[in-house]
């Protein structure tokens with residue numbers, strides 16, 4: 001599995017921030033909103049309380065959570081300033097507190113949040129176990145952690161075709177739309193070598209979560225996983 005370099009990751013997302021949302025809609029055929037909603041439902045959003053969206057990027061998940069639960073206080077955190085800047089300029093953004101922070105060293109005290117969510121963060125971190133440990137640390141006992149991530153396709157019949165589309169289609173489209181073909185070669189490269197849902201679930205259990213469940217979408221390439229902090 002590739003170990004991402006945080007400086008390179010930050011520079012890459014800084015470079016693609018202006019076209020990030022458009023690319024997401026195109027690459028997922030506008031389905032990412034459905035998966036994000038599934039994630040927030042799996043997280044079991046309370047009516048009130050405090051939610052952290054870590055690696056929030058341009059804020060899709062944080063903003064959706066704030067819209068779904070008007071009584072919830074929402075923090076969106078990311079270490080790429082230009083992604084946060086885009087988030088903070090979107091409609092509804094005043095409902096969210098935006099924080100520049102590293103997922104591997106969260107600037108929050110222990111047992112602070114009721115819910116911690118992330119979308120496409122884990123694959124991009126230099127130390128996934130540490131990223132999970134930090135989220136578990138800032139969760140209250142009984143709090144829920146949920147994430148959405150791209151995994152290698154689980155459908156064996158379609159896997160070769162999907163891998164080809166990932167390998168050639170995504171970089172070509174990314175180059176055309178964002179002008180950054182390299183950034184969109186990174187997505188298929190890191191996905192092909194990434195963990196399968198069962199392996200991710202084992203990591204969550206090792207991080208101190210229980211009642212771990214997952215759902216797969218889009219030929220098994222999209223995984224929504226959730227668990228509960230013990231205690």
Ligand SMILES: C[S@@+](CC[C@H](N)C(=O)[O-])C[C@H]1O[C@@H](n2cnc3c(N)ncnc32)[C@H](O)[C@@H]1O
Pocket residue numbers: 006009010013024054055056057058059060061077078079080083101102103104118119120121124125126
């Ligand atoms: C693929 S984007 C996902 C953005 C958003 N969560 C979404 O669902 O569209 C990954 C985001 O994670 C952020 N990120 C990667 N590593 C991080 C770290 N160690 N700490 C904080 N943010 C990180 C990047 O800056 C980027 O905005």
